[in-house]
Amino acid sequence: MKTFTTGEIAKLCDVNLRTVIRWIDRGALVGFKLPGRGNNRVREEDFIAFLHEHGMPVPPELQQEISKLVLIVDDELPIAKSIQRVLKRAGYETLIATDGFQAGSQLLIEKPVLMTLDLSMPGLDGFEVLKYVRSHDDISNLRILVISALDEEQLDKALANGADAVLQKPFKNEQLLNTVQKLLQN
Amino acid sequence: MKTFTTGEIAKLCDVNLRTVIRWIDRGALVGFKLPGRGNNRVREEDFIAFLHEHGMPVPPELQQEISKLVLIVDDELPIAKSIQRVLKRAGYETLIATDGFQAGSQLLIEKPVLMTLDLSMPGLDGFEVLKYVRSHDDISNLRILVISALDEEQLDKALANGADAVLQKPFKNEQLLNTVQKLLQN
DNA sequence: GTCAAATATGACATTTGTGACACGATATCT
DNA sequence: AGATATCGTGTCACAAATGTCATATTTGAC
Numbered sequence: 001m002k003t004f005t006t007g008e009i010a011k012l013c014d015v016n017l018r019t020v021i022r023w024i025d026r027g028a029l030v031g032f033k034l035p036g037r038g039n040n041r042v043r044e045e046d047f048i049a050f051l052h053e054h055g056m057p058v059p060p061e062l063q064q065e066i067s068k069l070v071l072i073v074d075d076e077l078p079i080a081k082s083i084q085r086v087l088k089r090a091g092y093e094t095l096i097a098t099d100g101f102q103a104g105s106q107l108l109i110e111k112p113v114l115m116t117l118d119l120s121m122p123g124l125d126g127f128e129v130l131k132y133v134r135s136h137d138d139i140s141n142l143r144i145l146v147i148s149a150l151d152e153e154q155l156d157k158a159l160a161n162g163a164d165a166v167l168q169k170p171f172k173n174e175q176l177l178n179t180v181q182k183l184l185q186n
Numbered sequence: 187m188k189t190f191t192t193g194e195i196a197k198l199c200d201v202n203l204r205t206v207i208r209w210i211d212r213g214a215l216v217g218f219k220l221p222g223r224g225n226n227r228v229r230e231e232d233f234i235a236f237l238h239e240h241g242m243p244v245p246p247e248l249q250q251e252i253s254k255l256v257l258i259v260d261d262e263l264p265i266a267k268s269i270q271r272v273l274k275r276a277g278y279e280t281l282i283a284t285d286g287f288q289a290g291s292q293l294l295i296e297k298p299v300l301m302t303l304d305l306s307m308p309g310l311d312g313f314e315v316l317k318y319v320r321s322h323d324d325i326s327n328l329r330i331l332v333i334s335a336l337d338e339e340q341l342d343k344a345l346a347n348g349a350d351a352v353l354q355k356p357f358k359n360e361q362l363l364n365t366v367q368k369l370l371q372n
Numbered sequence: 373g374t375c376a377a378a379t380a381t382g383a384c385a386t387t388t389g390t391g392a393c394a395c396g397a398t399a400t401c402t
Numbered sequence: 403a404g405a406t407a408t409c410g411t412g413t414c415a416c417a418a419a420t421g422t423c424a425t426a427t428t429t430g431a432c
Contacts, residue, residue, distance in 0.1 A: 034420085036205075041200070203380090225428065
């Protein structure tokens with residue numbers, strides 16, 4: 001759990017240390033005290049919340065770095081690997097999940113920015129995954145690229161259920177890369 | 187009885203090791219010394235009491251699970267519901283996952299204390315789930331009760347792979363409840 | 373046993389909390 | 403408008419707490 005001292009916050013906010021202490025005493029900034037003389041510590045999340053609440057600029061070193069991690073969900077490992085190759089070559093970090101359990105857990109642990117999702121996996125209803133992701137706030141900003149050999153009707157249904165893009169198998173590497181890049185350029 | 191070294195506490199409090207030793211010397215934090223050179227150890231309860239006493243945040247990994255949440259993983263909804271009925275009647279909170287994705291995500295979001303796991307689910311290798319849970323520190327204290335209609339050999343393999351208990355189908359409600367209670371009584 | 377990693381210790385450097393006071397901005401009153 | 407209070411912030415000095423570093427010793431893993 002990362003914490004900040006008053007001095008660090010003072011520097012980050014370009015303000016006097018004395019002032020930071022007053023913020024904490026006044027309750028504007030949430031912190032806690034060490035046992036000794038009562039030196040203050042502020043948890044990172046509380047500090048960031050404070051910055052946002054007051055419309056203050058967030059120092060770049062505190063912005064959580066935007067990962068380029070892509071989670072590839074496909075039960076056919078060869079296909080997953082081929083997707084991985086294309087994306088890796090383009091500079092993306094990648095991760096493969098070959099079953100639903102892996103997909104679900106990796107999604108929450110690794111927090112990828114994009115997931116490629118095979119619609120027809122054994123024991124896993126892709127539409128349920130879409131619904132699930134879209135209804136959970138903490139991951140709902142995940143981009144989802146549905147990849148499937150199913151007909152257009154199913155792909156349209158995927159789009160209607162929250163997929164950000166679809167790609168029909170078979171596809172060219174170039175198509176894949178283009179789609180991914182388009183999805184990630186906000 | 188779990189104890190902490192000064193280094194561990196230093197990390198948990200985001201403070202210097204030297205400072206932790208001073209807290210102990212000063213008596214602010216209750217600890218005891220090993221015979222050798224007097225290396226310090228702090229009992230978990232003393233540490234938590236210390237944190238509370240000084241209004242310091244308690245790291246999430248130390249908050250004792252007060253929840254009695256049980257995650258029921260089974261693709262056959264009727265079976266899952268029947269398990270749910272038994273456990274609910276006994277006062278447990280319950281949650282059902284009918285596919286691997288749900289299981290994986292619920293596991294990390296809801297942090298149940300116990301999971302009942304059907305070994306033979308389509309598209310999900312139960313042994314992989316066991317391995318996965320046991321190799322991830324943040325959830326490795328999860329109790330896993332494997333429920334399956336497979337033969338004893340498979341059940342033994344499950345135990346060897348990290349299951350805390352197994353139950354062969356069909357089973358009586360009483361057996362289920364006994365096993366769950368035994369797993370959760372410490 | 374052997375060896376790497378963690379820990380205690382002292383001396384010293386740095387940071388922090390506190391009180392008192394000054395300064396500027398804003399609001400309030402006459 | 404002008405005078406005056408009020409509030410937030412900056413400055414300074416000092417004492418106390420915390421951090422740093424090097425080194426010897428202990429733990430713990432293999």
